[in-house]
Amino acid sequence: QVQLVESGGGVVQPGGSLGLSCAASGFTLSSYAMHWVRQAPGRGLEWVAVISYDGRNKDYADSVKGRFTISRDNSKNTLYLQVNSLRGEDTAVYYCAKSGWYQLLYYFDYWGQGTLVTVSS
Amino acid sequence: EIVLTQSPGTLSLSPGERATLSCRASQSVTSNYLAWYQQKPGQTPRLLIYGASSRATGIPDRFSGSGSGTDFTLTISRLEPEDFAVYYCQLYGSSPLTFGGGTKVEIK
Numbered sequence: 037q038v039q040l041v042e043s044g045g046g047v048v049q050p051g052g053s054l055g056l057s058c059a060a061s062g063f064t065l066s067s068y069a070m071h072w073v074r075q076a077p078g079r080g081l082e083w084v085a086v087i088s089y090d091g092r093n094k095d096y097a098d099s100v101k102g103r104f105t106i107s108r109d110n111s112k113n114t115l116y117l118q119v120n121s122l123r124g125e126d127t128a129v130y131y132c133a134k135s136g137w138y139q140l141l142y143y144f145d146y147w148g149q150g151t152l153v154t155v156s157s
Numbered sequence: 158e159i160v161l162t163q164s165p166g167t168l169s170l171s172p173g174e175r176a177t178l179s180c181r182a183s184q185s186v187t188s189n190y191l192a193w194y195q196q197k198p199g200q201t202p203r204l205l206i207y208g209a210s211s212r213a214t215g216i217p218d219r220f221s222g223s224g225s226g227t228d229f230t231l232t233i234s235r236l237e238p239e240d241f242a243v244y245y246c247q248l249y250g251s252s253p254l255t256f257g258g259g260t261k262v263e264i265k
Contacts, residue, residue, distance in 0.1 A: 071254075081194075081202065083254040095252050096206055136207060141220035143249050145213065147201040 038062040038146040040132045045151030052122050052155070058115040058132030058148055065089070066110040066151035071144060072117045074128035074153075085117065086131070089138045100126075122155045129153075159184045161246055163257035169265040177232040177258045180246035185226045189252035193222055193231045196259075197242045205244075206231065236262070 044056040056072070072084040085096045085106040094106055105118040115132055129152050133144035170176055180191065187208035194202040204213040206222035209229055219234040231239040233240055241264050246257040 066204055081247075081256040086254070091265075097253050107208075124210050127212070129202065131218075136204075141249055141254060143190075143204060143207045143247060145204050145207075147203075149201055 038134065039081045040134065040146060040148030042073045042130065042151040045130065045153045047156060048122055049157050050123060050155055053118070054077060054118045054122070054153060056119065056130055056151055057154070058117075060113045060115065060132075060134070063134070064086075064115040065108070065113050065115075068138055069140050069142065070080040070108060070115045071133040071135060072104075072115075072148075073131045073133050073144065075131070075150075076125070079128075082128075086135070086140055087115070093140055095140065109113050119139050119153065122153070124155050127153060127155045158253060159186070159251070161248055161253060161257035163244075163260045166258070167187060167261045169263050170236055171265045172236050172238055174204045174236050175202075176236055176240070176262055177199060178230075178231040178244055178262075180224075180229040180231070180257050182227045182229070182248065186229075187249060187250050187262060189225055189246060191222075191224070191229050192247045192249060193243045194247065196245065197241075199237075200207055202245065233262075238264075248252055 037063045041059045087106045103121045107116045129150040131150045132148040134146040135142045136145040191209045193206040196202045210222045
């Protein structure tokens with residue numbers, strides 16, 4: 037069965053950085069686009085970034101463009117999100133999500149359990 | 158950017174009742190690229206509906222989606238105790254991918 041397991045969250049000061057990872061299993065990672073979606077405490081869902089199945093194409097929400105970088109290593113079945121220049125409004129649970137198809141901008145058919153990033157001084 | 162507005166914000170119903178949730182887009186949605194998710198407290202979102210009306214794998218047939226253009230609806234024909242949750246609609250096919258603000262279905 038499809039499994040997505042995020043790691044790397046934690047408490048970081050404003051302006052700091054973190055590297056998030058998502059280990060994928062139960063499907064062929066190299067066949068699908070992959071996403072990061074976040075949810076601030078008590079709030080709704082916000083799409084963050086997407087990467088194509090081969091890593092060549094990426095897209096970001098305006099709120100994180102220039103600060104966050106999505107990447108993947110299909111040989112390691114792992115998705116990454118490097119988050120830099122963190123702000124208080126970046127505090128959220130970050131979910132790794134599998135695209136329903138190889139296309140870049142699609143729905144999410146499987147989600148991980150999420151990793152919490154807290155930005156606080 | 159297309160904005161999705163969900164209504165009502167909260168729906169108070171009893172088990173066995175019918176739930177009708179609305180998702181309205183600020184512009185027409187291409188190819189009915191509209192999905193619905195369920196999120197229970199402390200849990201990860203689960204895909205219910207894609208393509209406005211196609212049920213995802215393993216989703217009970219009491220869940221149905223309909224609509225086109227700018228107006229979409231998620232209907233739960235008879236609420237089961239496990240259906241009380243928050244529901245989100247999501248637009249796909251163009252950037253940015255956007256979600257509605259959610260509708261909470263609570264026990265009356």
